[in-house]
């Protein structure tokens with residue numbers, strides 16, 4: 001390991017080397033087991049004699065900071081503990097107020113284990129074909145290491161072509177590789193679209209209840225975000241503010257209510273967008289998992305005026321940690337999006353993109369989706385049956401034919417769903433309320449993700465929830 005030492009002229013060098021290495025260990029910058037550079041290399045980089053460094057190392061070893069292993073090197077001793085953390089310099093720098101607003105927090109790693117995990121947005125990673133992906137990534141690393149240069153911000157051509165083919169087969173979309181821009185998930189797709197389509201202060205409309213992460217992306221682009229209600233037919237088009245420049249919707253499986261936007265609403269939205277000169281962002285994040293009914297045409301397929309941008313994600317069909325998604329954009333936006341992606345982070349990891357192209361081309365993605373559809377269907381049916389049979393007195397399930405979550409309204413507008421969730425959480429149940437995913441006050445409801453919970457745990461989790469509800473209800477009744 002290289003270590004940074006700065007020597008002050010005129011002071012004894014051995015002492016300076018000793019003190020700076022000791023300070024680095026005590027401050028935790030060098031930790032137990034770290035290898036030090038050889039005395040020869042360190043002496044050469046400092047421009048001092050090797051004996052000077054050897055003497056400093058010997059003192060440090062004698063005091064227990066270092067341990068020399070003959071023929072291997074010198075290491076930080078395994079039993080030293082850092083004591084004084086690195087000095088923090090007070091800083092005058094502050095972010096713009098929006099980034100410090102305490103009303104929201106960016107999510108941390110979602111790896112927490114819950115006994116009964118009904119969180120939304122998580123697929124089942126236990127059934128993922130990791131060995132196939134590993135083989136493809138290793139092959140791509142070998143291939144791309146030879147090229148090893150910056151790549152196309154629009155995304156690897158092979159992946160764009162594979163995505164276009166996948167969309168043609170699975171969603172009936174007529175798109176070519178040139179229409180596809182690869183992104184780090186839907187999240188980056190929306191951020192880039194906001195950058196290229198919106199001026200600060202422009203109005204962007206989102207569904208309410210809706211997907212908070214996209215709302216934040218639009219706000220971060222300085223858009224004025226308007227909440228638009230959702231009913232059983234999806235976004236209520238008549239409630240759209242006429243000055244909205246962008247409308248974000250989840251027509252195939254509304255997040256979080258789970259309803260499907262009716263054909264009439266789809267047509268109305270497209271007509272509205274034409275009349276009001278607005279862009280429509282269609283987020284098709286989990287429609288690969290459709291369990292009943294015929295699929296309705298995507299807005300993208302119905303669009304005759306090139307106003308719809310279709311965004312998709314591999315977070316549900318594969319893994320969210322891969323950070324892979326894409327948008328399908330009209331030709332007039334491709335150059336701007338390529339530039340926006342370049343400005344943001346140039347491009348995504350090339351080997352991973354190549355591996356995903358292989359995963360799609362070998363039919364692995366389609367096979368994994370087929371397999372997981374059966375798994376998720378069984379969970380969904382179990383969850384729906386239990387909600388209908390055991391919670392009918394307190395909850396009203398919202399019909400839904402796709403995706404990895406179900407939602408239900410409370411029968412009473414005064415139901416303390418937040419209290420139910422809190423008490424259930426004390427016994428290991430992770431669950432969201434509709435209000436958690438709403439921007440304006442809403443009627444009480446619950447959202448049950450079933451991507452991360454095995455089928456055999458669903459009944460147990462719901463029993464805990466039922467107890468949490470009954471405890472409250474009986475206290476109110478007593």
Ligand SMILES: Cc1ncc(COP(=O)(O)O)c(C=O)c1O
Pocket residue numbers: 120121122184185186187188211250255283285312313314315320324325
């Ligand atoms: C509505 C919606 N869109 C998109 C995503 C996926 O986003 P990303 O591709 O950034 O992981 C999610 C994940 O939960 C979602 O709920």
